[in-house]
Amino acid sequence: MKLRFPVDALWAQVNKMGCSKREYSLNHRIQTPLPEIVTSKKGVDVTIDEVDTEFGLLSCNGAQVVLYIPDHGRNVDGVLKDASTGRRVHVADCTTLEQMRQKNRFQRYRAVVNVTGDFEVFGFSMLSQKSVEGTARLQVCINCLKHLNYRGYVTDPRRQSEIRRSFSLKDFFAEHSTLFRYLPSSFIERKEGYTPDWPQISENFRASKGYHCESCRLDLGSHKHLLHTHHIDGNKRNNQESNLQALCADCHRKQPLHDYMSIKSKDMALIQRLRKEQGILGSAADWDDLYKLVDPPYDGLLRYLKGAGGGKPEIGYEITDANGAVVAEVEIAWPHAKDGIVADDEEKKVLEGLGWKAKTLKVALREFREKR
Structure with missing residues (x-):
């Protein structure tokens, strides 16, 4: 059924009021305000139960x-002098938080989008006998690294010292950027530093490389x-x-x-x-290929x-329907077992609806943690 609306008559009344037309578009996207946790440099005070633990992260x-x-x-005096003596920072839903x-013990924590590694701390100074505050480069919780098996922290124990020493929140946030809606403001691509002719270079x-990735050989023409x-x-x-790739x-x-790539x-x-x-x-990719090409989380x-x-899984596996349309994407899959x-x-619900067995990344990580 068609509905007829007297648009001409409506505009006649609008013109009588001395109003004019304005351009508009139904494609206009309403910008929702960023949450406080993203815009606040100091972060937000929370209790543990107020923090989401999806993906096994925070x-x-x-x-x-x-x-x-x-x-x-x-x-606090010791921490401001030597940050290694301070409390650890958490990046995952580790055994310490559990x-x-x-x-x-739901004491107050502070949740912050921080990629610098420098954190605001405070306390009562025994030296000055008054409250003091400052910044300290606090270290990451070892149990968080274990929970995630970050860069093989558990499965390659010989590298544990190196992994702890080289840990960077900047890298950590970038590696997990595919999982989150909001990214640190510092991840906005920086245009400064390039030569004026960089776009053409x-x-x-x-083009000289045929638009192929020199690392994974992907054709992106x-x-x-x-x-x-x-x-x-x-x-x-x-x-x-010789410096370009x-x-x-x-x-x-x-x-x-x-x-700060994301x-x-x-x-x-x-x-x-x-x-x-x-x-x-x-299925032909070996384990080294999988480590190289899997999404870092x-x-x-x-x-x-x-x-x-x-058994060796496939990564980036796609499930298609009878018409060849992709209906689901599975980051780690055993197609023959439909797992x-x-x-x-x-x-997970989508996969189960297609007759597959499925686990979330969070649950899978927790199961390995509990086996140890």
Whole structure:
């Protein structure tokens, strides 16, 4: 049934009032305000039960966060002098936080989107006999690294000292950028530092490589925006060809000196899909290929799986319907067993609705933690 509305008559009345037409678009997107946790430099005071633990990480209102206790009491003098004596910061839903919940010790923590490593602390100074505050480069909780098997912390114990020493919140946030809606403001691409002719240099260099990633060999000729030109030495003004490398967005963010690189979930999914179509991913890929190409949040779990002696999975696996349309994407999958590991409960329900067995990343990590 069609409804007729007297638009001309309405505009006649509008004109009588002396009003004029304004351009508008139904495609206009309403910008929702950013949550406080993203905009606040100091962070937000919370209790443990107010922090989300999806993916086995810590988040608030769609943003990845670091959790710590700023109050160092009478130890504050020592912490300001030597931050290694301070309380640890948490990046994952580790056994330390679990024990705090079990003991009902819901003391106040501070959740903050922090990639600098410097944290505000305060306490009572025994030297000056008054309250003091300052900043300290607090260290990451070892139990968090164990929970995530971060960079093989559990499965490759020989590297534990190196992993602790080189841990960077900047890298950690970038590696997990596909999982969260909001990213640190410092992750906005920085335009300064490049030479004025950089856009043309980059375009020419990528074209000279046939728009192929020099690391994973991915052909991005149809998606050129996902192929970057990487400065190997980190100097954005050193444009000598020997210092340049064409890398897909995923391989780029995994490089040393990648300078706050991040990647959107949809772009990572596209890269994995193209890798599968081009034969880079699939059943023929070996374990080293899987470590190199998996989305970093799943890296620790993948290393756990190999250590457990299970069958080698496929990553970036797509489930299609009878018409060939993609109906689900599984980051870690055993297609023959119809078994997979996905990011969250929503994806788990989709997979189960297709007759698959599924676990979330959070549950899978917790199961390995409890086996140890």
